Amino acid sequence: MSSPLSFARARVPALRTTMTGRDPSEGHRAATPLELLFDLCFVVAVAQAAAELHHALAEGHAGSGVVAYAMVFFAIWWAWMNFTWFASAYDTDDVLYRLLALAQIAGVLILAAGVPRAFELKDFALVTLGYVVMRLAMVGLWIRAAVEDPAGRAVARRYAIGITAVQAGWVARLALADSVGPAGFLVMVVAELAVPLWAERFRGTTWHSGHIAERYGLLTLIVLGESVLSATLAIQAGLDRGIATGKLLSVAFSGMLIVFAMWWLYFARPAHRILTSNRAAFPWGYGHYLIFASAAAVGAGLAVSADHETGQAHVGTVAASASVAVPVAVFLFSVWLVHVRPHRPGRLVDTAFLAGALLVLATPLTSVALPLIALITASLVAVGVVASRDAPS
CATH class of the missing domain: 1.20.1410 (I/LWEQ domain)
Structure with missing residues (x-):
């Protein structure tokens, strides 16, 4: 006669060790503890941005405060959104997957530390560093998907190439003069938004x-x-x-x-x-x-x-x-x-x-x-x- 513990183990799905597209009609597809930790750490950066917006508005600097807030919030939101859709399609929850997700969390904490400098000094170096750390960790996940998922290889390659190229653009933007910085930011935003449209043009990922x-x-x-x-x-x-x-x-x-x-x-x-x-x-x-x-x-x-x-x-x-x-x-x-x-x-x-x-x-x-x-x-x-x-x- 089997014990209750052995029965419970039999009900637990085997750990996915190969990164292939998940079934988009999978039942009981819920957020994982790692995803919840991911959200909580990202909201640390959101709280920093909101706090700096509060101070800017209270001091009468609404224009510069709103612009800085919009720029910082885009970095937080876009990195969060990209991981969320990737996880919906490819979450394996194994060691390598967890390490690359934790690397993105480290990146957003670096970004959060740079938020005050971005608002007060218009210095986006630390924010950019944190953002690039998050995005390159995301490239690592897409490279793994390209290697292990033959059906989605072309899409994964496009994501890896597109994200890497755009990160080079973000780093190059730091060298621009302050007067053209916002214009450079808008160009890079368009490039970021275009990557998923290009990557999934012919075949979409299997998100749930x-x-x-x-x-x-x-x-x-x-x-x-x-x-x-x-x-x-x-x-x-x-x-x-x-x-x-x-x-x-x-x-x-x-x-x-x-x-x-x-x-x-x-x-x-x-x-x-x-x-x-x-x-x-x-x-x-x-x-x-x-x-x-x-x-x-x-x-x-x-x-x-x-x-x-x-x-x-x-x-x-x-x-x-x-x-x-x-x-x-x-x-x-x-x-x-x-x-x-x-x-x-x-x-x-x-x-x-x-x-x-x-x-x-x-x-x-x-x-x-x-x-x-x-x-x-x-x-x-x-x-x-x-x-x-x-x-x-």
């Missing part, structure tokens, strides 16, 4: 729609949590200074409702239903840059609003309110565009999202911007609930 939807959802949760933490720390700082005004409490309560509504709106519809092909997946995956970046920026904006109410920010009421309104509006529009609209939710939901984003942008012109933003986002949740009830089953 349910796994991808879960991975994106998990990062959304963590980024929203980081926003809550940023706002909480700013409010706590005000309370520690003995400042407990009604306006500060309004920031806290409104911020809580805004983040709750953002969570509800994102998770109202299952993403795996629309991830049916590369044609649907590419705009969905790429569009999440705006979703993730705006979600993290909301936390920075709430912190600026808290600083404003406690006299710590060097900006006026309109600017402080806009630091929340703009990222919330971007979040609403981007969630609607890539995450809600493909489900064909109906004219009521489509109109509500677009009108909601525009109304949020107008709230800084009022004296109660944050409560109004909370009301608008909560109203969108209500519209979605009503629409889902009225929709045919």
